[in-house]
Amino acid sequence: MTGQASRSLRVALLGCGVVGSAVARLLTEHADDMRARVGAPLEIVGIAVRRAGRDRSATGVDAALFTTDADDLVTRADVVVEVIGGIEPARSLILRAMEHGASVVTANKALLAEDGPTLYAAAARHGVDLYYEAAVAGAIPLLRPLRESLAGDEVHQVLGIVNGTTNYVLDKMDRTGASFADALEQAQALGYAEADPTADVEGFDAAAKAAILASLAFHSRVAGKDVHREGITDVTAADVAAAREMDSVIKLLAICERLDGGISVRVHPAMIPRSHPLAGVGDAYNAVFVEADAAGQLMFYGRGAGGDPTASAVLGDIVAVAQHRVAGGLGPGESSYADLPVRPMGDALTRYHISLDVADRPGVLAKVASAFADHGVSIETVRQRLVPADDERPESGANLVVVTHTATDAALSATVASLRDLDVVRDVTSVMRVEGS
Known part of the structure; x- marks a missing residue:
C-alpha cells in the first residue's frame, strides 16, 4: 500500500442521505486540507444510490457521480464509505469492497452489532482497515479512545x-x-x-x-x-x-x-x-x-446525531484509513482476546424505586418489609402518603414508595412479584431502576 502519495485515493460513498450528502460536501469543500492531512488527494469516484433520476440538486453534489451500480462502484475504490444502514445490502457490499482491497468506513451500528466479527475477519484476511467511529455517538470521539x-x-x-x-x-x-x-x-x-x-x-x-x-x-x-x-x-x-x-x-x-x-x-x-x-x-x-x-x-x-456531526466522525475515519494506505500499514483490528461471557440480566447489580398502592390499615408496612427480606433485599428508604377516599375509591389507602439498596436484578424482580401477591397491596404502580449513586 506504500507509494500511493503520487496518485489520488479513490473514495466511494454508499448512500447520499443526510449523512452521505454531508460527507460528500465536506470532502469537496475541504479538499485541500484533506490532501495535506492525508498526503494524497481524495477523489470521490462515485456515490451509490437506490434510485436513479431523483432530483438531488439540493445536496450540492455533482450529478455525474451518482450511480445505482453499487456492486461495481466498490471494486473501483481505495476507501469505501457505507452510510446506507441496515443489514443488507450493506454487509455484502462491505465484504465485496474488502475483497477488492478497499478499506471501509461505516456508520452502521446495526450491522456491527449483528455481524461485527465477520467484518473484522474479512478486514484482517484482506489486509484492510475497518473504522466506525460514527456508529455510536455521532461527532463524539468515543470509540477510538476505547x-x-x-x-x-x-x-x-x-x-x-x-x-x-x-x-x-x-x-x-x-x-x-x-x-x-x-x-x-x-x-x-x-x-x-x-x-x-x-x-x-x-x-x-x-x-x-x-x-x-x-x-x-x-x-x-x-x-x-x-x-x-x-x-x-x-x-x-x-x-x-x-x-x-x-x-x-x-x-x-x-x-x-x-x-x-x-x-x-x-x-x-x-x-x-x-x-x-x-x-x-x-x-x-x-x-x-x-x-x-x-x-x-x-x-x-x-451531538450524537445529525448530518454534519456524524459526517465529522466519518471524515475523521476517512483521513485515518487514507493515511494508512499512503504510509503503508493498518490501524487496530478486533481485540476479543478476553472472551468474557455476557451475564444474564438477573445477575446485574442495581437498585429499584418501587411505588405501591396499599391499604390503609395496621401491619401493611410489616408485610411489605417481609416480602423484601424474604428475597434478601435491603430497604434504603420508605415514604408514605395517605390517599383519601373519593368517588372512584370508596376506601382510603396509601401510596408507599420504597427505594432499595443494591441487589441482583433477579432478587429485586422476585420481590416485586411477591409484592403483587400481597393482599394489602392493591397495585404496584411503578417500578424503576436506580443507577449512578
Whole structure:
C-alpha cells in the first residue's frame, strides 16, 4: 500500500442521505486540507444510490457521480464509505469492497452489532482497515479512545446516553411535565424522531450501540442479541415526577460493566441523581461516562446525531484509513482476546424505586418489609402518603414508595412479584431502576 502519495485515493460513498450528502460536501469543500492531512488527494469516484433520476440538486453534489451500480462502484475504490444502514445490502457490499482491497468506513451500528466479527475477519484476511467511529455517538470521539487510547488500561464500566431521540423525549417530560406521547410528538416535529420511532423508543438503537461499546471496552465479542433491552414507552409523567421528588431524573442508559468474571450489558430507563454528570445532559445530546483502572473517570459529551456531526466522525475515519494506505500499514483490528461471557440480566447489580398502592390499615408496612427480606433485599428508604377516599375509591389507602439498596436484578424482580401477591397491596404502580449513586 506504500507509494500511493503520487496518485489520488479513490473514495466511494454508499448512500447520499443526510449523512452521505454531508460527507460528500465536506470532502469537496475541504479538499485541500484533506490532501495535506492525508498526503494524497481524495477523489470521490462515485456515490451509490437506490434510485436513479431523483432530483438531488439540493445536496450540492455533482450529478455525474451518482450511480445505482453499487456492486461495481466498490471494486473501483481505495476507501469505501457505507452510510446506507441496515443489514443488507450493506454487509455484502462491505465484504465485496474488502475483497477488492478497499478499506471501509461505516456508520452502521446495526450491522456491527449483528455481524461485527465477520467484518473484522474479512478486514484482517484482506489486509484492510475497518473504522466506525460514527456508529455510536455521532461527532463524539468515543470509540477510538476505547479502541486505542485506553487499550493499555482496564475499563470497569461504560455508562451512557447514546440515543438523542429518547434523551430529548425524557428531558422534555422532566422540564415541562409533558406526557410521553406529547414529548414524542414534539421530537418528531423537530426532526429528532422518525415517523416510526420504534428503533429509538424501544431501545433497539441504544442496544446495538451498547454491544459495540462493550465489545471494545472489554475485548470480548458482544452482539446486539446479548444486550438486555427495555425502552421508554412505559415511562409516565408520574414516574418523572417521582424522580423529581428524589432529586433525580430519568434517562435511557446503556450500561456495560464487569461483573463476576463476565460482563453485564443492558439498556433500560433508570433514575439517576441530578448530581451525576449524565443528569445534566439535555435535549438530543449524547454523553458517555467511562471508568477505567488507571485513567479513572472520563466523560465524553456532544451531538450524537445529525448530518454534519456524524459526517465529522466519518471524515475523521476517512483521513485515518487514507493515511494508512499512503504510509503503508493498518490501524487496530478486533481485540476479543478476553472472551468474557455476557451475564444474564438477573445477575446485574442495581437498585429499584418501587411505588405501591396499599391499604390503609395496621401491619401493611410489616408485610411489605417481609416480602423484601424474604428475597434478601435491603430497604434504603420508605415514604408514605395517605390517599383519601373519593368517588372512584370508596376506601382510603396509601401510596408507599420504597427505594432499595443494591441487589441482583433477579432478587429485586422476585420481590416485586411477591409484592403483587400481597393482599394489602392493591397495585404496584411503578417500578424503576436506580443507577449512578
